[in-house]
Amino acid sequence: MKQAKKAIEGNPPSEEGSGKTPAALPHARSSPRATGSATVADVASIAGVSAMTVSRVLNNPERVSPRTLAVVKGAIERTGYVPNLLAGGLASRRSRLVAVVVPTIANSMFAQVTQALTDELGKSGYQVMLGLSGYDVSREQELLDAILSRRPDGIVLTGTVHTDTTRTRLLKSGIPLVETWDMSPSPMDMLVGFSHEQVGEAVAEYLLGKGYRRFGLVFANDQRGDVRRSGLLAALARHGISDVPLESVPVPTTMGLGKRHFAKLLERAPGLDVVVCSSDPLAQGVVVEAQERGIAVPDQLAVMGFGDYDFAAELSPTLSSVSIDGKAIGIRAARFLVARIEKTESAGSETVVDVGFSIIERRSTSKSKSKSTT
Amino acid sequence: MKQAKKAIEGNPPSEEGSGKTPAALPHARSSPRATGSATVADVASIAGVSAMTVSRVLNNPERVSPRTLAVVKGAIERTGYVPNLLAGGLASRRSRLVAVVVPTIANSMFAQVTQALTDELGKSGYQVMLGLSGYDVSREQELLDAILSRRPDGIVLTGTVHTDTTRTRLLKSGIPLVETWDMSPSPMDMLVGFSHEQVGEAVAEYLLGKGYRRFGLVFANDQRGDVRRSGLLAALARHGISDVPLESVPVPTTMGLGKRHFAKLLERAPGLDVVVCSSDPLAQGVVVEAQERGIAVPDQLAVMGFGDYDFAAELSPTLSSVSIDGKAIGIRAARFLVARIEKTESAGSETVVDVGFSIIERRSTSKSKSKSTT
DNA sequence: CTGAAAGCGCTTACAG
DNA sequence: CTGAAAGCGCTTACAG
CATH class of the missing domain: 1.10.260.40 (lambda repressor-like DNA-binding domains)
Known part of the structure; x- marks a missing residue:
């Protein structure tokens, strides 16, 4: 040599x-x-x-x-x-960086999506730049400068509600973009999510089918929770159920908030037969608070969660919930991005995916049969 | 104009x-x-x-x-x-990027540290590049190339156990470095953590003080869990307690793993009066499994967790745990890094901090008084 | 299959 | 307080 x-x-x-x-x-x-x-x-x-x-x-x-x-x-x-990828990125205009914006990672659902994104993008040689927007739309805009100045090859956003300025600047940047966690009638670019409205409707139909009629809600006041709630209330209204009592809780949701807000709900609306929550931690709190008050779950009160956290199947009683495949969202978003970035020709036409959801029935919404059917 | x-x-x-x-x-x-x-x-x-x-x-x-x-x-x-910060970073040799390596963010403790780091670094204009190492030391090395090629201004690592190659390369790079979540006798550079051994000892002393003698362990088989376990067993041995039964569980720990491994522990060691767990989710599983078997917590069995997750104070009975201030770790690590990066002169000399921990006593380790002391 | 030249978009290090 | 020149470390776009 x-x-x-x-x-x-x-x-x-x-x-x-x-x-x-x-x-x-x-x-x-x-x-x-x-x-x-x-x-x-x-x-x-x-x-x-x-x-x-x-x-x-x-x-x-x-x-x-x-x-x-x-x-x-x-x-x-x-x-x-x-x-030196700073130099390489400058010369080639490919930074091999993908910006991922989530409200928070102190929530196992977004953490799961972020983890899957990071893993999947890593396989193709892309690094993740993490942006935490809080639940505040305006912070997202603050983050935008920081993100754009890195010239990422792709951007993953959570949710589909953004300020006009954000949309304009994002569109103008021409950077491949995936919105996640939500469906939207007018995605900016690519989209991987599910319909929160449909979740709300499906939960309503499911619980109505189980015979529940006196609904109460313990819901976080965030964008997507609001949409699920609307879907739920609309479906209930179609069945003649209105004036559903609601306890609105701040994000991030915790078991403690579930307990305390269920207590408040009970004061206002004593005779409920089912409480629907916007997250499993809230639902867990409702169950424990009920049990501590001597209210039997599910015999006297049914409880429904959202997210199908890993503890949902382990609680006593086990918690019915709505399962979202966060890993699938992360993986598909990553693949969309990589395909778009690496294909010089117009990439695959399908750029909007609804990953759906499923209702997981467990004990917390399964009244033990009081009328024997033998 | x-x-x-x-x-x-x-x-x-x-x-x-x-x-x-x-x-x-x-x-x-x-x-x-x-x-x-x-x-x-x-x-x-x-x-x-x-x-x-x-x-x-x-x-x-x-x-x-x-x-x-x-x-x-x-x-x-x-x-x-x-x-364009790629160009700016290349010219100035300041990327304004900090690499943060954690095993996983699907764990509320690391998520908390990461969140605090991201927020605090953001205030000073630094972006976080997220690296997920899994619990595998060898993957950390894989990540290293990806990280170094971005020329980060600083690096935050989780834990203090690294391969020799990793240490050598990190040292050679000259990049300001903070190891977190653990104390080390020989930090590479800066360090913000606490002693897992002391946690183990303190938990032992605390439970011995409460009168418990027949210990069982449900512990994750990760590096730091091992150290806590050693500290615990050493302290117990000093009090003449040995042959403590152990159920070793894989990471990441979940409530379900707690239930199933407690069941296995019970088969092998029926007469326990306290079970110590390496995380709160495990402890929660132990409590529920015990309750489902008709074992009263804490009257027949005490349970101790670790991490003081937000649900610990809300469970029924409330769960005793060890509280770690993850936010403080994140903030201090961020400040260490920024101080070092931005001060041309030799920055503050104090570059190793033990943030400590505290034992949180709750109902799960508080036997109701059987011997009245009136 | 290989290389010389030019340039990516900034900032450093001077100089005034 | 302001600017002309050079360079950070790569890759593009040619040319052979």
């Missing part, structure tokens, strides 16, 4: 005991702006090739002869070269 | 109805590599100043005259200019 062409300076082997110390860099510390770490030029000079060839080895190894490939890989190894 | 000096081409006002359309860019689309979005040069030419002055307006506004400041800000507004 050819030797370095540039003068070898500096870089004293500072850590003798650490085993295989990478070869001293041939980097001439001439420029006052040099950073000290190896560059393509260093690798190229050690390997006796041009910088372009090093770049090809990294990005299009199939276009390099096997012999050259081996030599360059050796040089990369020896120098401990780590590509 | 001076007019643009460059010829105005292209950029047809494509969205008439969108309200205030930004001024057409004076960007001459000469280069085949142009991206289409405004650059400092565009802003400079509109404002009639040099690119340097635009850069100063963005980064050191106090060094620019008020008049110039206003003119440039107007030009930024009109062009809808968004700085």
Whole structure:
């Protein structure tokens, strides 16, 4: 192998005991702006090739002869070269960064989507830049500058409600975009979600079918919870049920909020036979509060959650809920994005997916048969 | 205000109805590599100043005259200019990116730390690049390349156990580093955590003090859980208690795992009077499983959790646990990093912090008094 | 299959 | 307080 062409300076082997110390860099510390770490030029000079060839080895190894490939890989190894993706991204206009905006990760549902996104994007070499918007639409806009200034190759947003400025700027940026967790009649670009309105309706139909009539709600006052609630109330109204009492709770929802707001609900509306909650933690709180008050679940009161958290199947009684496949949302969003980014031609036409949901019936909505049917 | 000096081409006002359309860019689309979005040069030419002055307006506004400041800000507004931080980072060697590596965010404790880190770093203009390592030390190494290639200004790691290669490369990179969630006798750089061994010891002392003697453990088989368990067993051994039965569960821990592994523990060791768990979800599972079997908690069996999750105070009976201030860990780690990054002089000398922990006594470890002490 | 030149969009380091 | 020049470390777009 050819030797370095540039003068070898500096870089004293500072850590003798650490085993295989990478070869001293041939980097001439001439420029006052040099950073000290190896560059393509260093690798190229050690390997006796041009910088372009090093770049090809990294990005299009199939276009390099096997012999050259081996030599360059050796040089990369020896120098401990780590590509600088800031430079690479600037030159190629591909940052390999995807911005993911979620309200919070302190919620197992968004955490699950984020985890799946991160894993799936990682497989294709994309890193996730995390943006936490809170539940406040205006913060999303604040985040936008920070995001756009990184020139991400793709953006994943939670929800479909955004300010006009956000929409305009996003559209103008031309960056591939996936809205998640919600359906929308007018997606900005791609969309992976489910209909919260349909969830509300389906829950209503399900519980009506079970014979429940005196409904009470404990719902978070967030956008999507509101939509589910509307769907639920609309369906109930169609069956002549109106004036459904509602306890509105702040996000993020917790078991404690469920307990306390159910207590308040009970004061206002004593004779309920079913309480529908906008999340499983709320529902868990309702169940415990009921039990502590001597109200038997489900015999005297049915309780319905949302999200099908992992504890729902384990509680006593087990909790009926609505299952959303967050992992599927994350994976599909990631794949949409990667397909769009990497295909020069117009990518697949299907860019809107409804992942649906399913109602999981468990004990908390299954009255034990009082009328024997033998 | 001076007019643009460059010829105005292209950029047809494509969205008439969108309200205030930004001024057409004076960007001459000469280069085949142009991206289409405004650059400092565009802003400079509109404002009639040099690119340097635009850069100063963005980064050191106090060094620019008020008049110039206003003119440039107007030009930024009109062009809808968004700085390109890839270019900025390359030139300044400050990416304003911090890599945060956690095993998973599907765990409310790490999610809390990550949330606090993201919020606190955001205040100083840093973005978080999320790395999920799983619970596998080897994946951490895989992530390392992805991270280093972004040239982050700082790195936050979870835990203090890393492979030798990881340590060497991290040290060599010279990037400010905070290890979190754990104490270490030999931190690589900065450290914000608490002693898992001390937690184990304190839990043992606390429960021994309450009179419990027949211990059983339901513990996750992860690094830090192992350390807590060792501390616990060592303290018990000092009091002559040995052969403590253990059920080892995989991560991530869930309520369901708690139920099933407690069932297994019961088979092997029927006469326990206290079960110590490595997380609150496990403990919750133990409590429910016990109750379903007619074992009264805490009268026949005490249960201790870890993490003081928000539901611990709400369960029935309320769950005793060990509280860790994850938010404090996140905030302090963020501040350490920012101080180090932004201070040219050697930053504060205190770079290792033990945030401690506290034992939260609740009903699940409080036997109702059988021997009246009146 | 390989390389020389130019450029991505900023900021540093001077100089005035 | 402001600007001209050079450079950060890559990749594009050619050319051979």
